[in-house]
Amino acid sequence: MNKKKLFSGIGAGILSLSLLLTGCSSADKNGKEDSKGNVTLDVFQFKVEFKKQFEEVAKKYEKEHKGVKINITTVGGGEDYGAALKSKFASGKEPAIYNIGGPQDVQDWQKKLADLSDTKAADVALKGTLDGVSKDGKILGLPYNQEGYGFIYNKAVFEKAGIDPKSIKSYKDLENAVKTLDAKKNDLGLKAVFALPGKETWVTGLHLSNTFLAPEFDNNVLSAFNAKKVDFKYGDAFKKVLDLQNDYSVQPTVSLDYSQQVEELFSLQKVALIQQGNWVYGSIAGIDQKFADNGIGILPIPVEGYKEDAIPVGIPMYWGVNSNKDKNTIAEAKKFLDWLYTSDEGKDTVINDFKFIPAYDGYDASKISDPLSKEIYQYAQDGKTIGWTFMGYPTGWGQDQLGVQIQKYLSKEAKWEDVVKTTKEAWEKSRNK
Amino acid sequence: MMRTKDLSYWLFLAPVLLALSMVVIIPLLFGVYYSFTNWNGIDVGGFIGFENYLNVFKDKEFLDSLWFTIKFSVVSIILINFFGLALALIVTSKIRTNKFLRTIFFMPNLIGGLILGFIWQFIFIKVFAGVGQVFGIESLEGWLSTTQTGFWGLVILMSWQMAGYIMVIYIAYLEGVPTELIEAAEIDGANPFQRLRFIIFPLVAPAFTVSMFLTLSNTFKLYDQNLSLTAGGPYNSTQMVAMQIFKTAFGQSEMAYAQAKAVIFFLIVAAISLTQVYINKKREVEM
16 A cells, blocks of 8 residues: 555545544533532423523522523424424433423323422312323323413404493304494404404314314313214304304405414404414514503303303413433422422512413412403403313314314315314224224 | 545545435435334334335325325426526527526525515415405405415416526536537528527437426425415415425324325335436437
């Protein structure tokens, strides 16, 4: 071998070696105690809206509790979060605290979820909120907060049209109000009464459908999860409310999305009513703070033949603790969640900074600041609620089956009977696998 | 010249081979393995043989999206190559602004697919509707809310974006055509159309092969433009295969099943592309 070849051989060898070595440079110490007994809690969570506030709270906690370090990673959006969490686990960097949505997640992740029944927070969680995350006598999740949805309305427009929102107590009342608004829409400066976002399959396929399907599952997410079939017992009432929204909506509804509905049409007061929840407060406030604070209220979604004056209220997400971590980390994770929801300081943050509707006892509800959350809390206190059962639907059924079929119905490509039939079959098929 | 036995030959290749196997070959093998299990993304359950593959052929949604993808690809490939070649002929002719025009035509390609999708969504929904209202053209309103407008929306977006890129390839080959040949043909009395048909086309045949391959694989695997423009709506009727597979994997958490779909999709795209290259290669002429 001559000299030139030797050099080139060495050069190439170094090149490939360096490539190999770069892959191993960062050793993984995640979640383990280091020599000083410090604990690192990796939190992997999905709620983008309160990312900043949450990070500040974590810093405060670190300061008060020496030896605990909290790393927060936020990945937004329901679908993305599930995928990101899976790859996070697959990569070996398992988080200590992560989010789960309901019974399906509990079933998928149960080998990696620690029992939280010994936490203080679990003791004070509101009745019924832990149903979806209890399994074999264990509590595997702690609720984030409560959320509710209904028809959010524009107070000023209602007043101008001479409609008292308090008088709307049934489907008939709602229909009359919508007709009155429609007749006067030119004077009121409205494009239409409603904005129905058919493109957002979660609005139609999850939220709207839940209002009419929850009664047949006794408002219990576990009954929905265990149900072998779905009957659409209140299917006619469902169709009526969907038709009402569609007939009096800005067209075409099938391509209307969330930002058009909430920001462009409702916040700029081009429509009077939208089906959404308390989470839109931030979007509306971003465009018109005054309107968000004083100009909006929420009306129930009437289910004819069942409750016509109730609001669907539920838990959007739960905190889970990774049982694969060592004992100390798990204990610290529980401690942190307890502190967040049961200490005075934590409670204050939950209400004032996170602007949550608390899902735990022992909160001063008068401090809830945004008007929608306040009203929803009141409905919950009065017991005028319908449960959230859509987390118990078969995976993908609500959005990819029902939501899509509703789009088909809105495009007049399918009759309502076909929608019901197709989705019923899809439910049974995925339950009998 | 290095011979294959030399150690240094393999050492120099090693980084590439290593990278290729890490990001392509190993994941591909893993994917094939997973497609035979009932993996849900968290645990690998059991080995279930060909069940996933058999289910794919009974999956109406998948077959619908495959059919939609094929229709979209055929129309797009024709239009992209037509416009790409037309633009290339324009900018290689003797007009004064041709350097400037090349840049302009290539520009859409520099914008990312997602952003393009949102820009065109705005154009189709807002601008089209606005123009339609002013001039009373009803067919311009409600774009992207029906299957047809969704389909043509995607075709327009894709042609607009890719024509400039394909143009560059055609330019390279067009500039390689010797001027003597064209002059000789001119002297022999061939008119411009005949010159194009009998002299230029055969000589740029390799460009057709390359462009066809690129447009074919790009339109078949399209995902981001599809996602941001129509998101498959209305009622999943404008959903292409890549998106359908993604939804199966991350929407319905059926990872192994989605993997089986992906393997089948891979085989289809590979088969079509290779056949295309083989046929087109035969048409190329040596100079």
